Amino acid sequence: GENVEQHPSTLSVQEGDSAVIKCTYSDSASNYFPWYKQELGKRPQLIIDIRSNVGEKKDQRIAVTLNKTAKHFSLHITETQPEDSAVYFCAASGGSYIPTFGRGTSLIVHP
Amino acid sequence: DTAVSQTPKYLVTQMGNDKSIKCEQNLGHDTMYWYKQDSKKFLKIMFSYNNKELIINETVPNRFSPKSPDKAHLNLHINSLELGDSAVYFCASSPGIAGGGEQFFGPGTRLTVL
Numbered sequence: 001g002e003n004v005e006q007h008p009s010t011l012s013v014q015e016g017d018s019a020v021i022k023c024t025y026s027d028s029a030s031n032y033f034p035w036y037k038q039e040l041g042k043r044p045q046l047i048i049d050i051r052s053n054v055g056e057k058k059d060q061r062i063a064v065t066l067n068k069t070a071k072h073f074s075l076h077i078t079e080t081q082p083e084d085s086a087v088y089f090c091a092a093s094g095g096s097y098i099p100t101f102g103r104g105t106s107l108i109v110h111p
Numbered sequence: 112d113t114a115v116s117q118t119p120k121y122l123v124t125q126m127g128n129d130k131s132i133k134c135e136q137n138l139g140h141d142t143m144y145w146y147k148q149d150s151k152k153f154l155k156i157m158f159s160y161n162n163k164e165l166i167i168n169e170t171v172p173n174r175f176s177p178k179s180p181d182k183a184h185l186n187l188h189i190n191s192l193e194l195g196d197s198a199v200y201f202c203a204s205s206p207g208i209a210g211g212g213e214q215f216f217g218p219g220t221r222l223t224v225l
Contacts, residue, residue, distance in 0.1 A: 043219055098156060099205075099214060101156075103152075106152075
């Protein structure tokens with residue numbers, strides 16, 4: 001089955017800095033790669049996603065890149081703000097119909 | 112106009128009891144899921160149903176039994192609760208049978224087993 005590795009597990013940055021979270025996947029049949037943000041005590045919510053026919057996607061301060069050959073994808077957040085502090089999950093799906101989540105990255109943005 | 116709703120939000124119970132969590136979605140989605148999120152925040156899929164039919168049953172003790180009376184509802188019944196069952200349980204739905212679509216999560220049910 002699919003295996004998704006996510007790094008780092010914790011990321012601490014100063015407000016205004018950039019943050020990058022990386023994920024690798026194992027199933028070459030995976031074709032959908034979403035990122036979810038989970039604020040403390042809340043539900044995970046989709047913030048951006050990318051499909052395997054696209055290499056990069058951007059939405060304001062967040063962007064996702066995908067390297068199908070290397071089977072890795074990354075989340076980039078620029079000009080971080082304290083409200084970006086949350087746990088971020090990557091996921092991969094499409095091959096076996098089971099969405100597989102990474103173990104999460106706790107992002108802390110210091111004012 | 113809540114998209115995915117769960118009840119109850121909090122559940123505190125004694126070991127050995129039986130409890131149920133209910134989930135409903137009004138998005139018209141075909142597929143619904145149950146996830147368990149432990150204290151380390153890991154999101155582990157437990158079950159998935161498509162149009163009332165079970166399509167995924169990950170390695171979960173058979174004390175956990177999902178039931179889908181119709182495609183808008185997926186309930187989770189847990190027998191003989193154990194301390195290790197304490198976690199947040201999320202229901203979710205997505206548009207199609209394939210995992211290649213956004214997961215819409217419910218607000219979660221925090222289960223505490225004493």
